[in-house]
Structures are given as C-alpha cells and as structure tokens.
Amino acid sequence: MPSFRGTQNPAVTFWGAAQSVTGSMHLVEVSGDRILLDCGSVRSERGPSRARAASFPFEPAAIDAVVLSHAHSDHCGNLPHLVRQGFAGPIYCTPATRDLIALMLGDSARIQEEDARVHGIVSGEPDDGLPSVSARHWVEQTLSQCIVVPYNESVQVTPHAELRLLDAGHILGSAMVALTLAGPRGDVTLTFTGDLGRRGLPFLHQADAVPAADLILCESTYGGRLHQDVDAMADILARVIERSATEGGVVLIPAFSLGRTQLVVHYLERWMECGRLPRLPIFVDSPLAAGIADVYARYPESFPDGVVRGRGGEVVGVSPLSTTSPPHHLTSRYVRSPQESDDLAEQSGPCVIVASGGMCDGGRIVKHLRRHVDDPRASLVLVSYQAPDSLGRKMLERKPTIRFHGRNWNKWIEVVEVNGFSGHADRDDFLAYLGPLAERTGKVRLVHGEPGQAWALADTLSDAGFADVDVPAREETVPIG
Ligand SMILES: [Zn+2]
Numbered sequence: 267m268p269s270f271r272g273t274q275n276p277a278v279t280f281w282g283a284a285q286s287v288t289g290s291m292h293l294v295e296v297s298g299d300r301i302l303l304d305c306g307s308v309r310s311e312r313g314p315s316r317a318r319a320a321s322f323p324f325e326p327a328a329i330d331a332v333v334l335s336h337a338h339s340d341h342c343g344n345l346p347h348l349v350r351q352g353f354a355g356p357i358y359c360t361p362a363t364r365d366l367i368a369l370m371l372g373d374s375a376r377i378q379e380e381d382a383r384v385h386g387i388v389s390g391e392p393d394d395g396l397p398s399v400s401a402r403h404w405v406e407q408t409l410s411q412c413i414v415v416p417y418n419e420s421v422q423v424t425p426h427a428e429l430r431l432l433d434a435g436h437i438l439g440s441a442m443v444a445l446t447l448a449g450p451r452g453d454v455t456l457t458f459t460g461d462l463g464r465r466g467l468p469f470l471h472q473a474d475a476v477p478a479a480d481l482i483l484c485e486s487t488y489g490g491r492l493h494q495d496v497d498a499m500a501d502i503l504a505r506v507i508e509r510s511a512t513e514g515g516v517v518l519i520p521a522f523s524l525g526r527t528q529l530v531v532h533y534l535e536r537w538m539e540c541g542r543l544p545r546l547p548i549f550v551d552s553p554l555a556a557g558i559a560d561v562y563a564r565y566p567e568s569f570p571d572g573v574v575r576g577r578g579g580e581v582v583g584v585s586p587l588s589t590t591s592p593p594h595h596l597t598s599r600y601v602r603s604p605q606e607s608d609d610l611a612e613q614s615g616p617c618v619i620v621a622s623g624g625m626c627d628g629g630r631i632v633k634h635l636r637r638h639v640d641d642p643r644a645s646l647v648l649v650s651y652q653a654p655d656s657l658g659r660k661m662l663e664r665k666p667t668i669r670f671h672g673r674n675w676n677k678w679i680e681v682v683e684v685n686g687f688s689g690h691a692d693r694d695d696f697l698a699y700l701g702p703l704a705e706r707t708g709k710v711r712l713v714h715g716e717p718g719q720a721w722a723l724a725d726t727l728s729d730a731g732f733a734d735v736d737v738p739a740r741e742e743t744v745p746i747g
Pocket residue numbers: 336338436461
C-alpha cells in the first residue's frame with residue numbers, strides 16, 4: 267500500500283478522476299492532517315451489475331475528514347466502503363447534498379443487495395462481494411457521519427485546515443471546496459471546483475466566483491468543446507414533440523436520475539407553458555427521480571426559475587424561454603411503482619416519457635424501448651453522453667436494424683441527439699470562470715476529464731495567461747503553494 271506521503275508541507279495526491287471522468291478522489295495532506303476530497307465510485311449511477319468492495323490506496327482509518335463536493339455517484343459512491351473499512355471521521359457537505367446522498371447511496375445499496383441475492387440463488391454460493399445484509403447498514407453509518415455546512419460559512423475541519431463551500435451551479439447542493447491550510451511556512455490556499463455548472467441556464471443559480479488560490483483543482487469534462495445553445499435545443503425538441511402530437515407516437519427520453527432528469531423536465535414544462543412546445547402529458551418513470559424531486563422541493567431557494575443571477579446574486583436577466591409565474595403551471599407525473607410503470611409501457615402516445623437509464627442499458631427506459639423501437643411514429647431523444655459500447659450509442663448508428671435482448675429489431679423509431687442539457691461547464695464557461703484569476707493563481711491542475719478534453723482546456727488556460735497548468739496522472743503528488 268503506497269499509504270501517505272508523510273510531508274509536513276501542504277500537498278495533494280490524485281487518486282481518482284485523473285485523466286478520466288469517474289472515481290473522483292484527491293487526498294490533501296498538511297502538517298499531519300489528512301483530508302479526502304470526494305470518494306467516488308468508478309462508474310456513475312447504474313454501475314457494474316455486481317458492485318465489489320472498493321479497495322483504497324491508503325488506510326481509511328487514518329483519514330481525518332472527508333469533504334464532499336456533490337451527490338453524483340462518481341463523487342460519493344465509495345463513501346460506504348470507506349466507512350466500512352474504518353473511516354470514522356466527519357464527512358462535510360451541504361445540507362442538500364446530505365439529503366441527496368441518502369437517496370443515491372440507498373438506491374445503490376438496494377441494487378447491491380438484490381444482485382447479491384440473485385447471485386446467491388443462481389450460484390448456490392454465498393456472495394463473495396459485499397455482505398448483502400449490511401450494504402444498507404453502512405449507508406446509514408455514512409449518513410450519521412455527515413456534518414452539513416451551508417454555502418459561504420467557514421468551518422475548521424482539522425487542526426490545520428479551514429473549509430468554505432461555494433455554490434458550483436452543477437446540481438442541487440453542488441459545491442466548490444475552498445481550503446485554507448496552515449503549513450509550516452504559513453497559510454496556503456486550495457480551490458477544488460468539483461463539477462462546475464453551465465452558465466446561463468435558468469434552472470439553478472449560477473456558480474459563485476471561483477476563489478483564487480495557490481492551487482486550483484478544476485474539472486475539465488467538456489474543457490475542449492462548446493455546448494449547443496438553448497435555442498437550438500428547443501428547436502430540436504419542438505420538431506420532435508410536434509410530430510408526436512400530430513402522429514400520436516411516444517417521445518422517449520432516457521436520462522440519469524440525478525441532475526439530467528430535473529433539468530430536462532424543467533425545460534419541457536417551461537417550454538410547454540410558454541407555447542414553445544405543444545402541450546403533451548409528461549411522465550417521469552423513475553422511483554429514484556421521484557425521491558430526488560421531493561428533495562429538490564425542500565430547497566425552493568435554490569431555484570431562481572427563469573431568473574438569471576450574476577456572481578453576486580444580483581438579477582442580471584430573465585430567460586425569454588421561461589416564465590417566472592406561469593398562468594397554467596404544468597406538472598409532470600412521476601411513476602413510482604413497477605405496476606404503474608408497466609401500465610405506462612402499454613400506453614400509446616402522444617406523450618413524453620422521461621425514464622431512468624441514460625445510456626439505455628438499464629433502468630426503466632429498457633421496457634419502453636422494447637415497446638416502441640419498431641414504431642415509426644415514436645422518437646428517442648438522447649440527452650446524455652453515450653458510451654461506445656452502450657445501447658444508446660448503437661441506437662445512434664445508421665444501421666437498418668438493431669440487436670438487443672436476444673433479437674433483431676427494425677429500429678423504425680426516430681433517434682435524435684440533443685447535447686446541450688449538460689450540467690457541466692464548456693470551454694467558454696471555464697474561460698469565464700477562471701480567466702479573471704490568471705494573475706492571482708499559482709498552479710492549475712485539471713482533473714475529471716478524458717485526456718483530450720483536459721489537455722485542450724490546459725492549452726486554452728495557458729493562452730489566457732496561466733503560468734503553470736498541467737493534467738496530473740493518477741498517484742501524482744503536487745505541492746500546494
Ligand atoms: Zn457531477
């Protein structure tokens with residue numbers, strides 16, 4: 267086990283999301299204190315079918331504190347494993363993140379327990395991964411170790427580290443992490459952006475200003491590209507939904523349950539309210555998304571609903587595409603029970619079904635696809651990244667038929683891609699967030715991006731005047747200050 271660097275001087279070691287986008291985990295060490303930033307699992311949401319106990323490259327019991335940026339699984343999913351393997355310290359996060367990880371980790375524990383049970387029945391052997399009966403126990407224990415910290419309040423998290431969380435504008439509760447570290451040669455500062463939101467989307471508040479620091483760890487998921495603008499997204503959806511209204515087909519939208527689903531539903535409702543899209547019933551077929559919607563409803567102050575705010579919170583404009591007090595407010599219907607979901611799958615259009623399973627490989631989207639893939643009146647709108655081996659990617663390929671679930675299908679459904687519903691900053695967003703800091707920043711290290719995206723952003727930032735920008739490898743240690 268490589269264990270700890272043991273340096274008194276402040277430093278950070280990259281243990282995950284280094285030249286990749288999953289498994290976010292960075293270890294900060296200062297004067298003997300050890301603070302873990304994020305503890306993510308390697309695949310998000312519906313991960314490998316049988317989750318295994320994670321192993322850590324350090325002794326979990328020797329970590330003093332964890333700071334969690336947000337509730338996506340690739341940032342929090344390994345917390346129960348860390349706790350199970352001996353971490354007993356505090357986990358700092360925003361109140362909304364604490365509520366959301368209760369759902370996210372609970373859902374993944376339920377899947378692990380189901381998988382372990384099925385494996386036990388099929389193989390006749392006890393499961394050799396996580397002890398099935400205890401997955402939920404470790405989630406409960408993890409939640410009991412959470413200490414909530416509202417945005418912009420400073421707290422001492424270890425003897426040598428003071429923490430402040432700032433709004434990252436990515437999903438409800440998402441935070442940037444600002445640390446002031448007392449090293450042997452004085453204080454140094456570290457900013458970890460977590461995942462940073464897009465500017466200009468009127469759904470969540472805009473991200474706070476990124477604090478200047480001796481070292482900025484910045485995500486780079488889409489550091490080399492520009493997202494579709496909101497008008498173009500509305501145009502594509504208008505055409506698809508008008509066709510559904512006319513011809514009576516179903517519009518299927520697979521989406522990950524946390525973040526993407528809420529964003530897509532928000533836009534569909536607002537655009538239908540203001541007449542940009544024809545009004546059709548919207549069904550959200552995901553029990554997890556239904557639970558998440560309940561959490562979102564607990565934090566109304568987090569949703570400006572059409573009001574675009576500047577960095578100081580001041581109103582800088584109102585989106586022409588949304589209305590702040592709609593005369594006929596639309597509400598989507600959430601489908602929770604398996605029976606309701608089966609009934610929905612038998613229904614014909616016109617309607618819109620947003621279902622769990624962003625890449626079509628699992629989740630409730632699968633049954634709807636089986637039902638409608640050969641219906642020429644139906645549409646499939648892909649709003650998420652589709653991995654090369656996913657069913658969603660196969661649906662996008664221009665082949666006359668498609669094979670899944672053991673048979674060939676005619677694929678008469680129309681398949682459309684809309685790439686602008688991202689919760690992540692693009693190249694111009696990063697320039698706007700970081701550009702003003704070039705003179706006041708020591709180093710920038712780009713994490714949470716495939717090498718192509720990360721290096722493209724590194725070039726952009728170097729051109730913008732940053733003197734020391736790099737893309738660290740896994741296990742690399744960088745001094746802070
Ligand atoms: Zn995220």
